[in-house]
Each structure stands twice: as C-alpha cells, then as structure tokens.
Amino acid sequence: MTAVLGVSAHYHDAAAALVIDGRIVAAQHEERLSRIKNDASLPKRAMDAVLRLGGISAGDLDAVVFYENPYAKLERVLVGTLRAFPRALRQFPRALGSQLGGKIWVMDALADALSIPRARIELVRHHQAHAASAVYCSPFERAAVMVVDAVGEEACTSLWHADAEGLRELTHIDYPHSLGLFYAAITAYLGFEVNDGEYKVMGLAAYGKPARREEMARLLKVASDGSYELGLDYFDRFTRTELGYGQKLIGLLGPARSPFERWDLTTERDRAYADIARSAQDALEDALIAIATEAKRRTGEDALCLAGGVALNAVANRRIAREAGFANVFVQPAAGDAGGALGAAILGALTRGSPRPAPLAGADLGVAVAGAPIATHARALGLIALPVVDVASAIADAIAAREIVACVQGRCEWGPRALGFRSILARADDVEMRERLNRAVKKREPFRPFAPVVLESDAAAWFAGGANAMTPFMTTVAEVLKPEALPAVTHVDGTARVQTVGPSTQLGAVLGHLKQRGDIPVILNTSLNGPGEPMVATATDALSFFVRHGVDRMFIDDVMLTRPA
Amino acid sequence: MFARVLEDERRHELYTRELLVRLSGGEAAAARALRASVRWELKRTWLRHGRALSNHLFTATMWLLYLVIAPFALVMRARAPRASGWR
Numbered sequence: 165m166t167a168v169l170g171v172s173a174h175y176h177d178a179a180a181a182l183v184i185d186g187r188i189v190a191a192q193h194e195e196r197l198s199r200i201k202n203d204a205s206l207p208k209r210a211m212d213a214v215l216r217l218g219g220i221s222a223g224d225l226d227a228v229v230f231y232e233n234p235y236a237k238l239e240r241v242l243v244g245t246l247r248a249f250p251r252a253l254r255q256f257p258r259a260l261g262s263q264l265g266g267k268i269w270v271m272d273a274l275a276d277a278l279s280i281p282r283a284r285i286e287l288v289r290h291h292q293a294h295a296a297s298a299v300y301c302s303p304f305e306r307a308a309v310m311v312v313d314a315v316g317e318e319a320c321t322s323l324w325h326a327d328a329e330g331l332r333e334l335t336h337i338d339y340p341h342s343l344g345l346f347y348a349a350i351t352a353y354l355g356f357e358v359n360d361g362e363y364k365v366m367g368l369a370a371y372g373k374p375a376r377r378e379e380m381a382r383l384l385k386v387a388s389d390g391s392y393e394l395g396l397d398y399f400d401r402f403t404r405t406e407l408g409y410g411q412k413l414i415g416l417l418g419p420a421r422s423p424f425e426r427w428d429l430t431t432e433r434d435r436a437y438a439d440i441a442r443s444a445q446d447a448l449e450d451a452l453i454a455i456a457t458e459a460k461r462r463t464g465e466d467a468l469c470l471a472g473g474v475a476l477n478a479v480a481n482r483r484i485a486r487e488a489g490f491a492n493v494f495v496q497p498a499a500g501d502a503g504g505a506l507g508a509a510i511l512g513a514l515t516r517g518s519p520r521p522a523p524l525a526g527a528d529l530g531v532a533v534a535g536a537p538i539a540t541h542a543r544a545l546g547l548i549a550l551p552v553v554d555v556a557s558a559i560a561d562a563i564a565a566r567e568i569v570a571c572v573q574g575r576c577e578w579g580p581r582a583l584g585f586r587s588i589l590a591r592a593d594d595v596e597m598r599e600r601l602n603r604a605v606k607k608r609e610p611f612r613p614f615a616p617v618v619l620e621s622d623a624a625a626w627f628a629g630g631a632n633a634m635t636p637f638m639t640t641v642a643e644v645l646k647p648e649a650l651p652a653v654t655h656v657d658g659t660a661r662v663q664t665v666g667p668s669t670q671l672g673a674v675l676g677h678l679k680q681r682g683d684i685p686v687i688l689n690t691s692l693n694g695p696g697e698p699m700v701a702t703a704t705d706a707l708s709f710f711v712r713h714g715v716d717r718m719f720i721d722d723v724m725l726t727r728p729a
Numbered sequence: 730m731f732a733r734v735l736e737d738e739r740r741h742e743l744y745t746r747e748l749l750v751r752l753s754g755g756e757a758a759a760a761r762a763l764r765a766s767v768r769w770e771l772k773r774t775w776l777r778h779g780r781a782l783s784n785h786l787f788t789a790t791m792w793l794l795y796l797v798i799a800p801f802a803l804v805m806r807a808r809a810p811r812a813s814g815w816r
Binding site for chain 2: 243245246247249250252253257260261335337338340341387389390391393458523
C-alpha cells in the first residue's frame with residue numbers, strides 16, 4: 165500500500181487530502197470541521213478526518229506533502245520588501261514575523277501534529293500542486309494546464325503541459341504581476357472582504373456596463389503573447405496590505421465603497437460601482453482568454469485544465485471555453501488553495517509509482533453523516549425526527565410543495581460549491597422561493613444569484629450548450645434558454661451557474677421524481693450555511709443549522725426533521 | 730441608575746462568593762482559591778507585558794535590520810530589475 169497525505173495551510177482555506185494506491189480516498193476542508201470560515205490554520209481536524217476515512221493511521225503514511233515551499237516564499241517576501249525600500253518599512257517586521265513565527269516551521273509542525281518523522285514530510289511548489297490537482301482529476305490523458313491565482317512562492321500565473329511523460333512547466337509570470345491580486349484589490353475597493361467577496365464582484369458585474377474599460381486598461385495591460393502587466397502604481401502592497409489598492413486607484417476610479425453600507429442598485433452611485441465591477445470582470449476575462457490562447461499555441465492540445473483561485477470565476481470560465489480554441493475545459497471543484505492539498509497528495513503518490521487517479525467522479529470526498537444517532541438528539545430538542553424509506557422521493561415531494569429543504573446526504577463536498585450533499589433545495593420556477601430563502605436563511609446581497617441543478621440528459625433543453633466537463637462541479641455558467649420558466653435561478657444577464665447530475669445520484673433521483681410528477685426538472689441549489697458560516701459538514705452541525713435557520717424540512721441521511729406544528 | 734447597577738453588582742459578588750465557598754468546601758478553602766486566582770492573574774499580566782515588550786523589540790530589531798540591509802536592496806534593484814511578462 166502507498167498512502168500519501170497532502171496538506172494546504174497558513175494562507176486561506178486549509179485542507180487535507182488522502183491518496184491511497186493512486187485512489188483519491190478523501191479530501192476535507194478544515195473550515196467545515198473547525199467552523200471558522202476560511203480557516204487557514206494547520207488542518208489537524210481535516211488530517212485526522214481523512215485518515216479515519218481512509219482507515220489508516222498517520223504511522224501508515226508513506227509521505228505527507230505540503231502544497232508549497234515556505235523557504236522559497238520567505239525569500240520572495242524578503243526580496244520583495246527589500247526591493248520596495250523604504251516604502252515597506254512598516255510591512256517588513258509584520259511580513260517577517262508572520263513567516264518566521266510559524267509558516268517557515270510547517271514541516272516540523274506537521275511532523276509534530278501527526279507524530280511521524282520529519283523525513284516523511286515533503287514539499288512541492290504551489291503552482292505545481294495546483295496544476296496536478298487540475299489535470300490528474302480531469303478526464304483528459306493530455307492537456308494544457310493554466311494556473312492563475314494571487315501568488316504562490318513567486319509565480320502568479322503559470323502554463324503547464326501534461327501528457328504521458330508527466331507534467332512540465334512551460335512558463336510563468338512572477339509576483340507582483342498577479343491577476344488574483346488585481347481582482348482582490350477591486351474586491352476590497354468595492355467594500356467586500358478579500359478572499360471571500362470575489363464571487364460577489366462576479367455577481368455584481370452582471371448589473372453593470374463596461375463603462376470604465378479605459379481605466380481598467382491602466383490597471384491591467386495585456387500583451388499580444390498573452391502575458392500581462394499590472395499598473396503597479398495603482399496597487400499598494402506595502403502600506404495597505406489588507407486592501408491592496410492605493411490612493412492613485414482612488415484618484416482613478418473615485419472614492420472606495422464602504423463595506424458597511426447596504427447595496428441599492430436603483431441608485432446612481434451603486435450602479436457606478438456595478439460598472440466598475442463589470443469593467444474589472446471584463447478586463448480579467450480578456451486577460452484569461454489571452455493566456456489560454458497562448459497555452460493553446462504553446463501546447464497544441466485540445467483540452468485545457470484550470471486551477472488557482474481565479475479559476476473559480478465561473479463567468480470567465482465560460483468565455484475561456486468559448487473563445488480560447490479548446491474543445492474541452494475542466495476545472496476541479498476545489499480550484500483554490502484547498503485544492504493544492506489534493507494536488508500535493510497526487511504528486512507524492514505518482515512519485516512513489518502509484519497509478520494516476522481515475523477522473524474525479526464526484527465531489528463527495530469529505531466526512532459522512534448517519535441519520536439514526538442524530539434523530540435521538542433531534543427528539544430531545546423537541547423536533548420531529550422520522551425515518552424515511554425513499555429519501556429522494558420525499559425530498560421531491562417537499563420541493564414540489566414549495567418548501568425550503570435542507571439536504572444532508574452522504575459525504576460532504578470538496579470545494580466551495582454545494583453540489584447536493586450539503587445543500588438547500590427549492591423550486592427554481594418560483595421567484596418567491598428565492599426571496600423567502602434570502603429572508604429566512606441566506607441574507608445575501610440582492611445582486612447575488614442562486615444556482616440551478618438539472619439532470620445531464622435534460623441540461624441541453626434548459627441551458628445553452630448542455631452538460632460539459634465543468635458542469636458537474638458548478639464551475640461555469642450557461643445561458644438559460646427559458647428564463648421565464650426559471651426565475652429563481654436566472655441571473656440578471658440571463659445566465660445561471662448550472663450543475664448537472666447523473667440519474668444514479670441522489671440529486672438525480674430527486675430530479676427524476678419531479679419530472680415524473682410533471683414538475684419542472686430543474687431545482688434551486690444553494691449551500692447549507694448561514695451568512696458568514698462555513699458549509700455544514702457533520703450531522704451535529706446540520707441539526708444546529710436546522711434549529712437556528714428557517715428551512716422547512718431537513719433530511720439527514722434517512723431521517724427527516726420537521727418542527728412541531 | 731449607577732446606584733442600581735452597583736446594587737446589582739454587589740448581589741452578583743455575594744452569590745458568586747457563596748457559590749465559591751460551597752464548591753471549595755469552606756471559607757478557608759475559598760480564600761486559598763481566591764489567592765491562587767490573584768497569582769494566576771499576576772502571571773498572565775506578566776506574560777502580556779512580556780509579549781508586548783518582545784513585539785516592540787522585534788519590530789525595532791526588524792526596522793534596524795531593514796535599514797542595515799538596505800544597500801543590498803539598492804544593489805539588487807540595479808543588477809536585477811524586476812521583470813514582467815513570461816519568464
């Protein structure tokens with residue numbers, strides 16, 4: 165047996181993944197177990213969880229592979245702050261304190277946490293881990309690979325080529341020229357939290373017009389060879405590190421939006437901010453298409469795999485799939501830093517002679533739930549807990565009856581998207597369901613859309629282009645063909661971040677039942693969490709969620725929870 | 730209003746003290762527990778101050794280091810200017 169544990173930690177989104185004999189056995193985000201959103205700490209709970217899921221102990225591991233090289237990162241921080249002399253004077257102690265006070269000792273911390281010899285801890289490069297997580301989970305034997313994120317050790321964007329001989333880096337663009345940092349700065353400028361609010365910018369962009377293209381061209385210049393350059397004067401990485409943008413950007417775009425104000429897109433002021441979001445989104449998409457086109461030119465491959473936090477921009481992924489010249493595009497569900505843990509584990513396994521993993525069939529790689537034990541607790545809390553024989557049919561009945569249904573089934577999702585295992589489900593054809601869901605549970609900004617889920621076989625009837633390699637993991641958007649029939653899941657630009665499922669999955673069975681009943685076989689699917697909370701993982705978290713939030717019904721494994729009348 | 734708050738606070742003190750005596754097993758044991766908690770609080774204050782002092786020392790040392798190695802930064806800028814584009 166060859167068992168390799170991959171770990172990502174210390175920046176945002178810590179996670180652990182386990183590969184045994186070339187099989188992806190488990191992958192788990194730390195935040196879902198610690199209940200701290202975007203928990204970046206060493207993922208002790210997640211490591212413990214994946215080892216239990218694999219039925220092994222830490223002593224059985226052949227290697228633990230960390231997803232980046234902390235020494236190379238320290239060098240980049242040192243050199244970067246020195247280059248910026250004397251502007252980085254205030255940042256220097258903080259940056260070095262953060263590196264020397266913890267991050268640099270990660271190999272020792274991992275050896276201590278797992279009680280294994282330090283010699284079993286290995287390092288891979290950040291973008292190498294991302295690239296491996298994308299291509300080795302994909303259905304493609306050979307592919308171009310594009311990694312775009314904020315920053316790894318030094319690289320911010322890299323191109324790779326994967327074939328039978330392995331995974332090779334072709335070229336990269338170094339820090340500080342980073343598309344991730346560009347988008348993060350705009351996110352902060354618009355008053356959203358960096359590393360959490362980027363998808364809000366993406367949703368807001370649909371409400372705006374590209375009226376600030378000229379200004380964006382000063383922030384981000386794209387060359388004919390697909391490379392790009394940031395207008396560094398507009399970004400302040402040393403004195404406003406938490407925001408990333410400087411006074412010059414405020415001079416260019418106007419005052420930044422306060423994070424404490426409510427959004428009202430009927431006002432001219434907020435529509436102007438939507439225009440900025442749209443212009444930034446367009447600039448990002450143009451840069452990504454140029455990079456992908458360069459990847460096509462350099463590799464000649466028909467398939468493209470994307471990874472890095474920027475690859476979670478589902479709107480950009482649709483344009484890449486249409487315009488960059490590739491026949492197929494794949495984005496693995498945890499394309500962000502958490503996914504680096506999976507890439508690191510796969511690289512460690514391949515180095516030891518394990519076979520390449522099978523293409524990722526589903527994202528249910530985390531901890532599992534069992535209904536029976538939680539039913540006792542639920543009854544003690546005064547809830548009604550009933551065993552259900554046909555769970556899919558019962559869920560379909562509740563959705564058809566216009567209820568908001570919380571679905572906690574099997575193992576939890578890998579990646580930021582709820583894909584039916586820890587989801588809230590509702591009718592997609594009733595706009596009132598969306599409003600009620602927002603009032604009762606999600607409390608989102610008014611411009612953020614909800615996503616639909618549909619059977620693969622029905623996808624083409626409802627969404628332009630039908631199913632593709634990205635739709636099982638909800639990493640792209642598609643035009644809604646009958647927007648008037650799906651008002652709860654159609655965004656203002658007529659698109660939806662669609663998920664497709666096979667008929668053998670439980671969500672597929674739910675959709676099958678709805679279809680049999682004559683209902684629309686598309687349902688609204690959103691993550692099972694309240695505002696600011698990580699997604700639910702365990703049955704206890706689920707019960708706690710049900711007590712606190714106004715969903716009508718919850719299905720935990722084969723137990724149905726309702727409230728007494 | 731403050732008089733009423735004070736009265737309420739005294740009531741909290743009284744029942745907390747009564748509870749401490751009951752749980753610790755008598756007046757003498759309660760007094761010992763209170764002395765131990767004062768020592769614990771003093772130790773925490775010492776550690777807090779130590780931490781704050783070491784933070785200031787670290788920052789000052791790093792600033793000094795930053796200034797000392799600044800000439801290397803100038804050499805680096807001259808010899809290896811930051812490049813953009815594909816590498």
